[in-house]
Amino acid sequence: MKQMKRKLVTASCTLALSIAAITAQAADTIKVGVLHSLSGTMAISETTLKDTMLMLIEEQNKKGGLLGMQLEAVVVDPASDWPLFAERARELLERDKVAAIFGAWTSVSRKSVLPVVEELNGLLFYPVQYEGEESSRNVFYTGAAPNQQAIPAVDYLMNELGIERWVLAGTDYVYPRTTNRILEAYLKSHGVAEEDILINYTPFGHSDWQTIVSDIRSFGSAGKKTAVVSTINGDANVPFYRELGAQGVSAEDIPVIAFSVGEEELSGIDAAPLVGHLAAWNYFMSVDTEENDAFIDQWHAFIGNTDRVTNDPMEAHYIGFNMWVEAVNKAGTTDPSAVQEAIIGVTVPNLTGGYAAMMPNHHITKPVLIGEIQADGQFETVWRTPSTVVGDAWSDFLEGSKDIISDWRKPLECGNYNVVTKTCSGQTF
Amino acid sequence: MSQSLLEEVKNRDQVFSFLRPAEQPALNVDKQILLYLEGLSVSFDGFQAINDLNLYVRDGELRCIIGPNGAGKTTMMDIITGKTRPDSGSAWFGQTINLLDLDEPAIAQAGIGRKFQKPTVFEFLSVWENLELSMPSPRAVFSVLRAKLDGEQRDRIEEVLTLIALQEQRESRAGSLSHGQKQWLEIGMLLMQQPRLLLVDEPVAGMTHQEMDRTAELLISLAGRHSVVVVEHDMDFVRQLAGRDRTVTVLHQGSVLAEGSMEQVQNDRRVIEVYLGE
């Protein structure tokens, strides 16, 4: 009994002491938090981003660090567990006093972290495309908003391929739901009839696509050119594409355009039957620019494997990290408030031969690229927007949000300002 | 079914039957018969375990049942105690209680106790607690939650402890008892239950000769106040129990092959055939 008591006491003491010890550490480095799952279901996507961050930080240190100090990465594992994301973020900010956090994947993890970074006034750079409808003082969205991915993609299909009939297929969660609602409104505003739109939702990890692919085939045999806009997420894509291949749905008959399938996802699929299907991103590994070549070489050297691919969220981290570095240099400090002020308007090169600028709504400018899948799992760009597109936090096609704007510059300093009621809602501080 | 329910709902002059507490009629043994088994049949996957079985046990009788393996002895007990539903036939406890309407706890509360072939006691509870749980008392969850032992009940447990010679082990875990002691404890639990009918399945398996003698004595002493049905393999023991005038029933292939005194049964040609042919 006594032993047990002692054990419990020791356990709680170690906990308290370890926390005390770390806070006492001297601040001769600038800490950067990396918050990506290394275990659990999300590890499949997020591990790569952790490595990307380590590479970028290492590179920056080679260049002499930041403000004369070395950067130090603090890597933690939220283990694909959403509450753990919040806990880890709090740990990074309170215990490790990181200057910025790069991390999260999927909206739910970001939503979990959001209250924490707002409360502790941290900085979060979120690198994945998302549904929009959010703008926080403390979060910088370096992935695409729907108007930087979905809408240009539909424009392409409509104008270049003459698509008249649409299947909107997605996994049942907020990103596909919102994207599809925006697209539905957008399509209807372009004169597409109700019966020419088929919306379908499937659960996470859905593995039996026979019925849905067969439905798509019969929907597409009505004599009008049909396309599938896929917001199917993660693991469900492989069986989906395999079923498309098996049922002989070729890209020439019914092209499928995906927003969540990138080079890394394709590396797990036999891409040969999928040649010609499409994806809309802001970056493709195949883009032929010097910056991109350098980035790929750097990545291959860092990871020690020339077969590894690069993808869009990696570019988002590249841009986000460089923007943060720039802003810190501009502000002369890593103090989050100063960086928040300094970062708006910061412009850094992206990897596709242009520049990305941080806008007042904490979203960035991006070109939109449409690529066709090639047999080797790469994308070939078939179309790109003539100029970059500004990320729109609040969609103009949704009833609730079309009157809302976001501007974090003084004097407005509001992420959701309703221009009709002239109020700034949802800001607790 | 739904029709009659509907009728009932319309008829508002009485309480709905499903709201009425299920009342058990009192035991009635006017005809001196405690247990009626008539035309029972049951089969498992085509195997006819019980086949048109008819058996009557008189109130206060000690009845021995013998039969080769697979004769249906245990299945018969299962039917009486509600564990197995027969495919056809009827089983009545006294004249008023239809056993086939009741489930195991209800049958136990109606006054039928059962001892298993393999001694089954609550191994993680002490001997005392085993007996405490066997005591007849309200079985509803909340009564059990608040139940306390009163002096009279303690005396009763002490009494049974003495009877089964486990006073020393009262605080021991039942799991730590020897095989024979477990058999005794189980019998003790049956006694605590104060059933009208005791079903005893191979009570002396694994007992020494002295223990066997004591068990026989005990069972014989119980007869009269309780009816006792003993299923046993051990012929010596059955002989001891049945004495000269108690009825012995021989089961074979799920039905009664012979019935009578031990002597009659032993000399029955069919019985000899069955046993020798085995």
Place this chain on the structure above:
Amino acid sequence: MLWKLIREDRGGQILLAMLLLAIIAVPLLNGLPSDHPLHIPTYTVALLGKYLTLALLALSVDLVWGYLGILTLGHGAFFALGGYVMGMYLMRQIGERGVYGHPELPDFMVFLSYDSLPWYWLGFDSFWFTVIMVMLVPGVLAFVFGALAFRSRVSGVYLSIITQALTFALMLAFFRNEMGFGGNNGLTDFKDILGFSLQSRETRLGLFIASAVALMLGYLLSRYIIQSRLGRVCVAVRDAESRARFLGYRVENVKLWVFTLSAMMAGVAGALYVPQVGIINPNEFSPLNSIEVVVWVAVGGRATLYGAVVGALLINYAKTWFTTELPEVWLFALGAIFILVTLLLPRGVTGLLRRKEAV
């Protein structure tokens, strides 16, 4: 009266004493200046509070698994339901402060263009209604499920697997956006509880104390049951179910009531968990979570009650430590713990310290 419940329970005595100590000491230490060596940051307070709610969940599992022998692989469902009920209350508390500034509808409903609150969201603006529902919703589900399953004598492995099916079905259902619970994103961005900001130090301390008190009450209640004759009937049912039946006990009723009570405890744990972690999402229904809880109990020592608490604290502390320090090793470590504990420590880590065999 209370003392009687734990008179013979040394583990429980120590546990309750430590909880009492924590209730007094943690706020004091938290009040120390932050450079003091014994200062406990608010972050740790919230973490400890979370551990305590998980310990309460483990306790509720031990009650049914340790004493009734029902290996439930779906207790996470009751925990999550309690959490969702509390989450609904917290969502309603946001009021006009949502991003769309809608006076009544939570953000995700505006987002999915609901025009009014679904009926099942009504009433959750009242704290007391929520408190009742926190226990009632898991309780009713457990009661209905238990009434069906125990009456049909589904037991052992079959029961374990249908509890798993239950929580799996609920997980899929809550993932659906049509359900009106926010789908995959769940409920989040809570602002305050009973008018106190969830981000303030005082509220966090308050929630920590509430969790500790809930755990103490849960422990005492479980002890009360275990000490009574009902507790002995439970053990009897666990070890020889048909014997208990032949003694006249309505096994299904015993199981049903204890199971329901345990589910309500799990619901309370979930309700306290959600404000401290700030999010509730269908993943809490994941069958793997429920299995993990069972393992906490096994690690701590089954059928001891305090063992469940110790196991929950131990494994969760290990999880926090490993996923920070050695993320790649965490699953190996967790897997190894499962295997080693079942093979080598069937009585759990507290079994090493126990002299007398517990029931």
Place this chain on the structure above:
Amino acid sequence: MTSRIIRWLLASGVLLACLAVSAGIQAQTDDQVLLEVQALLVSPNAPDKTVAIERLAQADHPRALEIYALLLDSKLYFNRADDFLYVIDNVVEGAPALALLSQETSLIERRRDYRRVAINNAQRTQIRRVMAQTGLNHERMEVRVGAVQQLMGDLDQDALTLIREAYVSETHGRVRDLMAVALAIDTLTSGDEAAQRDAISVLGGSLEPRGRVALVRYVEATDQPRLKTLAEQALVGIDQQVRFYKGLETVFFGLSMGSVLVLAAIGLAITFGVMGVINMAHGELIMIGAYTTFVIQQLMPNHIGLSVLVAVPAAFIVSGLVGIAIERGVIRFLYGRPLETLLATFGVSLVLQQAVRSIFSPLNRSVQTPEWMSGMLHFNPVFAVTWNRLYIILFCLMVFFLLLLILKRTALGLQVRAVSQNRAMARAMGVRSERVDMMTFGLGSGVAGIAGVALSQLTNVGPNLGQAYIIDSFMVVVFGGVGNIWGTLVAGMTLGVANKLMEPWAGAVLAKILVLVFIILFIQKRPRGLFPQRGRAAEG
């Protein structure tokens, strides 16, 4: 081949016209055309490539088909330094690059120097259309069907002329029917009432979706009431048949989903049903089977078709050995404590998952589908089944009956049944129960590995593969009745078909929830599943 093109070109009015247009450049040699095409193809502008493709067709270039094929297979590259076209199989340093024009082979020094000549969907369609025109006379029936379908995508007069000519000499029924439909679609818009009547009857007798579309359009547009009625009747007839075949298709989908469930569950039915061991690591054994397939494909990259066949015994052995290791290392200490095996094997599953993450990385691995498993078996235009699903159903039945044979007819099976019914007795009879346990568990695990091979053809090969199937597998076994592998078969197929029947009206998510709720309720009604073991053995 080339001669056939020429023959056809001569016959074809279309390209005669083209040739006439290009008469001015008749003098150009083939090489000049190629140079022109090369310049167009290396251009970054997509329209230039369209012109290049057209140019090749116009010039009736002898290498046109070859270049088309290279473009479709994306084997055509250009060097950024010299802007020449190269044929490359595999762009890695040191691999050969064959210059398209000079036919000289060089070695790749830097793979970044070579860029693929990528074409888009529109150009792919363009190429296929050009190739379809020759395909109408191809010796293989499938190619001819494909060609007609390709041309039907855009039925202009040229295409119709070609089809009409080919129709005369065509002998194969299916191709003729398809051609007839194509011609009827055209006739429907002609003014001749008798011809239209015939066309309607042709279209009414066909299930070709394009024919149906033509009828629908005709009904909408026509002003001839009698023909309209006829067309409407034809449509009703078509729709009735389509509904019937849709129903058939749903049943097939259900059976195929069911066979996946059965495959995933049947190993569990042995370990769980026969031995009473709850193996939570079962899913990971499936995963190991799938990874074995991946490894085998890596080992024999040039024999993908064979690799899947090799993978079946390999996966059986690998998973079986892992299973035996689990049995020897963990489970044998826990017999008679089923609930504790659950916890321990859950630990094993976590370890295996993380091990796979460490060895193969957390990314999904790509397993290729062999040629013989891809494509579809067409019964008619609205009903076709995919070969891979068909093979998997057959495979599932094969595995099932093989197992049945092992359990019923072999010494091992006899011993397994003996041990599962009465361990002590079997031991007394001289059965070495330890060995039987080991073999049984190995058998169940090996079958899980085989299931992994099948699943690798349908879904992700990644560390989460096992988890996705473990709950479903348990549901199938419990629903079918523990200890009865017939039950597993019936249960898996039932659940698959039920799921698929519900999916169209309930959606995939709700269908799955309903199935789960159904199982929960069913277990209340029959606590021991569809085919329970009865009698004394079941009480044990």
